[in-house]
Amino acid sequence: MTENNIQTYKELEKSSNTKKFIYRWILFIILGIFALYYITPLYVMIVTSFKTMEEIRQGNLFSLPGSLNLTSWDVAWNGQGFSAGDVYLKTYFWNSVKLVVPAVIISTILGAINGYALTKWRFKWDSYIFLLFLFGTFIPYQAILLPMSRTLGFMGISNSIYGLILVHVVYGLCFTTLFCRNYYISISDEIVKAARIDGAGFFKIFFKIMLPISAPILVVTIIWQFTMIWNDFLFGATFTFGEEAPIQVALNNMVLTSSSVKRYNVDMAAAIIAGFPTLIVYVLAGKYFIRGLTAGSVKG
Amino acid sequence: MYWLKRNLPRLVIAPSFGVIAWFVYGFIFWTIYISFTNSKLLPKYEFWGIDQYFRLWSMPRWHVAVENLFIFTILFIILCVFIGIVLAILLDQKIRAEGFLRTIYLYPMALSFIVTGTAWRWILNPSLGIEKFAQDIGFETFTFDWLVTPGMSIYTIVIAGVWQSSGFIMAIFLAGLRSVDDEIIKAAKIDGAGIVSVYTKIILPMMRPVFMSAIVILVHLAIKSYDLVIALTAGGPGISSDMPAVFMTQMAFHRSEIGLASASAIMMFLTVSAIVVPYLYSELKREDDRK
Numbered sequence: 001m002t003e004n005n006i007q008t009y010k011e012l013e014k015s016s017n018t019k020k021f022i023y024r025w026i027l028f029i030i031l032g033i034f035a036l037y038y039i040t041p042l043y044v045m046i047v048t049s050f051k052t053m054e055e056i057r058q059g060n061l062f063s064l065p066g067s068l069n070l071t072s073w074d075v076a077w078n079g080q081g082f083s084a085g086d087v088y089l090k091t092y093f094w095n096s097v098k099l100v101v102p103a104v105i106i107s108t109i110l111g112a113i114n115g116y117a118l119t120k121w122r123f124k125w126d127s128y129i130f131l132l133f134l135f136g137t138f139i140p141y142q143a144i145l146l147p148m149s150r151t152l153g154f155m156g157i158s159n160s161i162y163g164l165i166l167v168h169v170v171y172g173l174c175f176t177t178l179f180c181r182n183y184y185i186s187i188s189d190e191i192v193k194a195a196r197i198d199g200a201g202f203f204k205i206f207f208k209i210m211l212p213i214s215a216p217i218l219v220v221t222i223i224w225q226f227t228m229i230w231n232d233f234l235f236g237a238t239f240t241f242g243e244e245a246p247i248q249v250a251l252n253n254m255v256l257t258s259s260s261v262k263r264y265n266v267d268m269a270a271a272i273i274a275g276f277p278t279l280i281v282y283v284l285a286g287k288y289f290i291r292g293l294t295a296g297s298v299k300g
Numbered sequence: 301m302y303w304l305k306r307n308l309p310r311l312v313i314a315p316s317f318g319v320i321a322w323f324v325y326g327f328i329f330w331t332i333y334i335s336f337t338n339s340k341l342l343p344k345y346e347f348w349g350i351d352q353y354f355r356l357w358s359m360p361r362w363h364v365a366v367e368n369l370f371i372f373t374i375l376f377i378i379l380c381v382f383i384g385i386v387l388a389i390l391l392d393q394k395i396r397a398e399g400f401l402r403t404i405y406l407y408p409m410a411l412s413f414i415v416t417g418t419a420w421r422w423i424l425n426p427s428l429g430i431e432k433f434a435q436d437i438g439f440e441t442f443t444f445d446w447l448v449t450p451g452m453s454i455y456t457i458v459i460a461g462v463w464q465s466s467g468f469i470m471a472i473f474l475a476g477l478r479s480v481d482d483e484i485i486k487a488a489k490i491d492g493a494g495i496v497s498v499y500t501k502i503i504l505p506m507m508r509p510v511f512m513s514a515i516v517i518l519v520h521l522a523i524k525s526y527d528l529v530i531a532l533t534a535g536g537p538g539i540s541s542d543m544p545a546v547f548m549t550q551m552a553f554h555r556s557e558i559g560l561a562s563a564s565a566i567m568m569f570l571t572v573s574a575i576v577v578p579y580l581y582s583e584l585k586r587e588d589d590r591k
């Protein structure tokens with residue numbers, strides 16, 4: 001290689017490096033713009049919740065509050081103190097907690113056992129049974145709302161947390177069974193076969209062998225169910241009213257019925273309160289959250 | 301005893317199976333039957349033929365709802381898939397802070413549609429929201445009142461919906477891109493293919509199943525969209541941003557037209573089935589082929 005060639009090679013390398021540098025910057029700018037698009041509404045919600053209505057009228061969406069005013073948070077959570085027509089979240093937040101905990105636990109346990117039975121103890125028609133569960137994850141709930149509301153009436157649990165627990169367990173069952181079945185099918189049958197030869201039965205194998213290795217899928221399933229049930233509006237709005245409603249219904253009532261004067265600061269504080277639990281779960285266990293979403297999407 | 305042991309797996313599945321058979325499939329059949337009756341406030345079980353479907357399709361309000369669903373679904377899919385792919389490809393360039401950016405892109409998915417709708421209702425508010433901000437910084441004639449303009453309010457639902465769901469599509473595509481073998485990309489680059497053609501000619505065609513999943517999920521989300529409409533526009537102004545899911549609930553629980561409501565629910569059910577059944581069939585077939 002001559003001196004000259006080395007020279008041009010170095011120049012080429014240099015120009016390709018600057019090109020790379022420019023590409024990188026363009027990349028980061030585009031990614032940054034999108035990050036702004038996603039984060040801005042959250043920013044707006046937070047700053048608005050700390051402003052007074054006076055500040056909201058005078059400033060603009062993005063302006064910072066003059067001071068950290070906590071009044072709207074207090075009003076959103078506790079209400080204004082008068083008795084008739086006061087809307088607040090406190091009661092409904094606890095309604096949702098009382099709903100979510102049992103509904104998530106029951107549907108997850110049933111899903112795990114179903115998934116195990118469908119994959120490790122094959123029997124006739126098992127794949128068709130699975131298909132029924134799978135299709136159940138797609139049905140538009142409008143097609144079951146009317147008979148469900150009548151059934152809850154017959155059972156005497158309409159407009160109660162118990163009714164909602166039943167509804168969420170039933171329709172969550174399709175998702176939990178799907179998740180667990182897809183996880184267990186990837187686990188080697190050999191372990192189960194060996195245990196069966198050793199004389200272990202159905203439940204012994206489940207509790208001693210399957211359950212200890214199920215932690216990843218159980219976390220995914222619990223997070224999925226928690227998010228679905230906490231964020232549900234359709235069932236809550238259809239099957240409950242008044243004091244029994246879950247949080248999303250209360251939030252919507254609050255925003256829509258807040259008298260003649262719009263209280264955007266209170267609305268935003270309420271929205272953050274209603275979104276807080278799922279947001280925390282997402283921040284702490286985002287990895288599993290994403291896994292649940294993709295597991296729920298790439299089905300079969 | 302032996303019988304019990306042999307049939308235990310079936311016995312364990314039986315309650316769940318029974319629950320699903322009754323609460324999902326039984327209920328759907330009930331709704332189908334009611335859609336063939338003249339039920340108003342209470343169900344009547346006398347067969348009435350398909351008149352409810354004729355009534356449904358002759359209602360201007362139903363046409364508005366279907367048209368809105370069509371606009372919403374098309375735009376929702378195009379925007380979510382476009383943003384999702386672009387972000388996934390850019391994030392896949394081995395950049396620093398990937399985890400951080402991904403968290404930001406995806407967090408709206410953790411929020412409910414009611415929270416999303418509440419937030420955007422405030423941001424898009426004509427008097428104090430984005431319109432005022434633009435006017436304050438000098439664009440005095442700027443107006444943005446889609447939220448209260450019949451014919452435009454449906455697009456505000458698109459804006460909020462895309463904000464909430466596009467990060468999720470990004471996550472699906474990113475997972476798809478990560479499963480592409482690096483060797484293929486290297487080989488193509490050695491053959492002189494540019495980065496753009498590597499993506500458009502090789503990688504994106506390989507991701508056809510991912511596209512399929514993404515589109516099925518988005519259509520399914522769009523048809524079920526109820527919460528977002530209620531929280532953002534409540535179907536208004538007037539009925540201009542009505543959707544089939546809102547229509548169904550209105551007829552069933554406010555207008556005492558449960559026959560008609562059932563007919564509209566069955567229309568939704570059929571639409572979802574028409575998309576999901578072929579999709580599931582091809583997915584399961586693919587799984588069988590792999591065995």
